Amino acid sequence: MEDYRLIADALAGDIAAGRLRPGDRLPTQRAFARSRGIASSTAARVYGELIRRGLATGEVGRGTFVRAGAPMAHQPLAEPAGARVDLELNFSVLPEQPALLAPGLERLVRPDAFAAALAPATVTGPPGAREAAAPVLARAGWTPEPERILFAGNGRQAIAAAIAALVPMGERLGVEALTYPVVRGIAARLGVTLVPLPMDEHGLVPEALREARVRAVYVQPTLHNPLGVTMPPARHAALAAVLDELDIYAIEDAVYAFLRDDPPLAASAPARTLVVDSLSKRLSPGLTLGFVVTPARGVGDRVAAALRSGGWAAGGFALAAATGWMADGTVADLVRAKRRDAAERQRIVGKILDGYSVRADPNAYHCWWELPEPWRAETFVAAAARHGIAVTPAAAFAVSPAHSPNAVRLALAAPPVDALSAASEVLAAVARGEYAGVE
Numbered sequence: 001m002e003d004y005r006l007i008a009d010a011l012a013g014d015i016a017a018g019r020l021r022p023g024d025r026l027p028t029q030r031a032f033a034r035s036r037g038i039a040s041s042t043a044a045r046v047y048g049e050l051i052r053r054g055l056a057t058g059e060v061g062r063g064t065f066v067r068a069g070a071p072m073a074h075q076p077l078a079e080p081a082g083a084r085v086d087l088e089l090n091f092s093v094l095p096e097q098p099a100l101l102a103p104g105l106e107r108l109v110r111p112d113a114f115a116a117a118l119a120p121a122t123v124t125g126p127p128g129a130r131e132a133a134a135p136v137l138a139r140a141g142w143t144p145e146p147e148r149i150l151f152a153g154n155g156r157q158a159i160a161a162a163i164a165a166l167v168p169m170g171e172r173l174g175v176e177a178l179t180y181p182v183v184r185g186i187a188a189r190l191g192v193t194l195v196p197l198p199m200d201e202h203g204l205v206p207e208a209l210r211e212a213r214v215r216a217v218y219v220q221p222t223l224h225n226p227l228g229v230t231m232p233p234a235r236h237a238a239l240a241a242v243l244d245e246l247d248i249y250a251i252e253d254a255v256y257a258f259l260r261d262d263p264p265l266a267a268s269a270p271a272r273t274l275v276v277d278s279l280s281k282r283l284s285p286g287l288t289l290g291f292v293v294t295p296a297r298g299v300g301d302r303v304a305a306a307l308r309s310g311g312w313a314a315g316g317f318a319l320a321a322a323t324g325w326m327a328d329g330t331v332a333d334l335v336r337a338k339r340r341d342a343a344e345r346q347r348i349v350g351k352i353l354d355g356y357s358v359r360a361d362p363n364a365y366h367c368w369w370e371l372p373e374p375w376r377a378e379t380f381v382a383a384a385a386r387h388g389i390a391v392t393p394a395a396a397f398a399v400s401p402a403h404s405p406n407a408v409r410l411a412l413a414a415p416p417v418d419a420l421s422a423a424s425e426v427l428a429a430v431a432r433g434e435y436a437g438v439e
Contacts, residue, residue, distance in 0.1 A: 004042050005386060006433075008049040013379030015055050015066055017395070024066045026056065084388035085423040090225075090365055090411035091285045092338055100333060101287070104324045108317070117320035123150045123307045125319055132326040133291060137254075137277055140263040144275070144293040150304055151319060152290030155255050155278030157312035159218070160186045162251045162274045162292055164310060165302035166216040167192045174217035176204050178397040178404075180225055180253065183218055196399035203231040206239040209246060216249045221265045223256035226397050226409035227368050228361040230262055240269035249299065251276060258282055258335050259342055259363045271295050274303065279322055281365070281413075282335055289314055289322040339363065345412040345420060352424040356431065365413040370405065372431055377406050383430050384408075389423050 014020045026047065027035065033043035047064050050056035058064045108117050116126065124130065130146035137144050152158040159182070167173045169191035175183060177196040187194050197208045197217070204219050219239075221231040231239075243250055252265045254277045266273040275293040292307070294300035307313050325331050342365045349367060350360060360367035371380055377393040384391050391408045398404035410427075412420060 004038075004045040005049060006383070007036065007038070007042075007046045008053070009383040009386065010376075010379050011046070011050060012053065012055055012382035013376055016378040016382065016393075017376075020066050022066050025062075026064045026066070028063065085419050086390050086414045087410045087412070087420075087423060088390040088392050090413045091280065092341060092365060092413035093284045094334070094337055094341060096337065097284065097334065100330055101283070101325065104321055104328065104330060107324050108320060113320070117317045119316055121151070121314055121316035121319050123152075123304050123313045125149075125151045125314070126316075126323065128327065129319060129323045132323050136282075136326045136331050137275070137291060137293065139254075139257060140261050140267075142263050142267040144266075145296070148294050148296065148300065150292045150294065150300070150307060151314040152278075152292060152307055152312045153314050153318070154288040154290045155253075155276060155280055156182055156186070156290070157307070157310070158276040158278065158290035158292045159183060159251065159253065160190070161303055161306040161310060161312050162276055163187065163192060163216070163218070164190055164306040165299055166249050166251070166274070168215070172212070172214045174209060174212050174214035175399060176219060176224065177399055178224075178226060178394070179218070179399060180220065181396050184399065194399050199227070199229070201229070202235045203229045204235075204239065206235070206242040209242050209248075214248065216251060217243075218251045218253065219265070220253045220256075222254060222260055222262050223361055223364050225256060226366060226392070226394075228359055228364045228366060230260060230361065231265070233263075233268075236263075236265050236268040239265065240272065243269050243272040248272070249274060249295075253277075255281055256364065259339055259365065260361075266293065271297070274299065279331070282331055282338065283322075283325070287318070287321070289318055338365075342412070345417065348417065348421050349410065349412060349424050352421065352428055356428075366409055366411050368407055368409055370407045375406070375431065377404070377408055380408060380430070384427060387426050387430065389426060391427070 029043040029047060030040055033040045051058055055067055056064050057067050108114055130149045133149050134144050134146045152161060163173060163186060172193045172195050173187060174195045174197050176199050195212050195214050197212060198205045203221060203224060209217060223230055250265060250273045252273050252275045254264055254275050264275060266275050277291045278288055280288040292303050294303050342363055346360055346362050357370040358367050381391055381393045391410055394404040394407040395401040
């Protein structure tokens with residue numbers, strides 16, 4: 001007999017995907033049982049399970065309705081998930097971090113240093129901040145000129161400032177068809193229309209820009225989120241040529257790039273690329289700092305103005321603390337440790353999910369799972385949530401959610417390694433349809 005919870009998972013997926021909308025009346029339990037070939041008692045348990053999850057409401061004499069109002073307690077990738085194992089948000093905090101970071105704060109408790117840290121901060125930072133940041137942002141022979149570095153409160157604010165500086169309200173920004181979900185919210189608030197651009201196994205297809213009629217393009221060339229793709233040098237060169245041809249800029253999101261040793265797009269298109277980055281992945285979400293590396297000419301003043309007017313400049317205390325950690329090598333030590341950590345987590349998950357269609361870079365903190373039949377992404381997410389595991393459906397990353405792949409992203413950074421291993425085993429069992437003994 002089919003587990004009633006599997007049927008409830010499928011209906012939960014339909015609700016999450018919008019195929020069942022708030023206020024929709026579900027069939028009578030007898031009609032539902034007949035359509036599914038199940039017993040009426042099983043149909044009653046399915047409806048009871050939906051009500052228990054807060055997805056439906058039963059009204060005496062009227063029937064069962066999809067509940068009006070969002071059943072989710074949080075928006076995907078916006079706040080920490082309530083699940084026991086969070087494979088949705090992707091922040092790594094290593095056990096040794098507190099001991100490594102604490103000495104940096106001791107420098108700031110001297111009255112003179114503390115007073116300086118409490119002073120208003122500028123987008124160019126205090127003396128020494130740019131010089132400390134340049135080697136942290138450097139990759140594979142490319143090092144930004146310190147005078148081209150501007151500071152934001154975090155990476156999201158850096159992205160917002162770059163978009164605001166390049167794309168006027170009402171204009172169009174090109175993005176990969178699957179992209180960082182927060183960019184969708186930023187664009188909506190800035191009045192910018194996102195134009196999805198096709199990708200292949202090497203990342204964004206540069207030729208697509210010629211027909212897109214956009215003012216700029218936001219791109220993740222290294223360890224693309226969610227696909228994990230890294231552009232090869234030839235793709236960098238092709239994209240750089242199209243940027244020059246069309247006289248537009250690229251916003252290069254490098255937030256995951258510290259996990260690999262690849263040159264940035266900015267090395268191939270230095271006059272056309274703004275690099276946005278942050279310390280959130282290198283350090284932790286509570287100790288972050290954002291960066292915008294601007295081209296030598298053209299848009300630096302506009303980005304600085306956007307940071308100031310948007311209230312996106314970094315706070316003085318966070319900037320002072322981060323400058324110390326960057327200058328004394330603490331950030332570099334954590335980068336090396338997190339590279340080892342990410343590689344170990346990929347090995348664990350790769351071994352457990354071997355045989356499934358999982359796309360992953362061995363250096364990344366995430367992987368992309370193209371689900372086996374008959375699973376749909378929303379249904380799989382609902383089933384995983386019932387087992388206390390939060391994962392992200394492809395629709396969260398799709399600029400056009402109606403055309404999203406049947407896949408989920410697994411974020412590997414947050415849970416302890418043993419919890420990650422156990423959760424991966426559970427997800428593999430869910431994919432195989434093995435539910436017994438897993439609660």
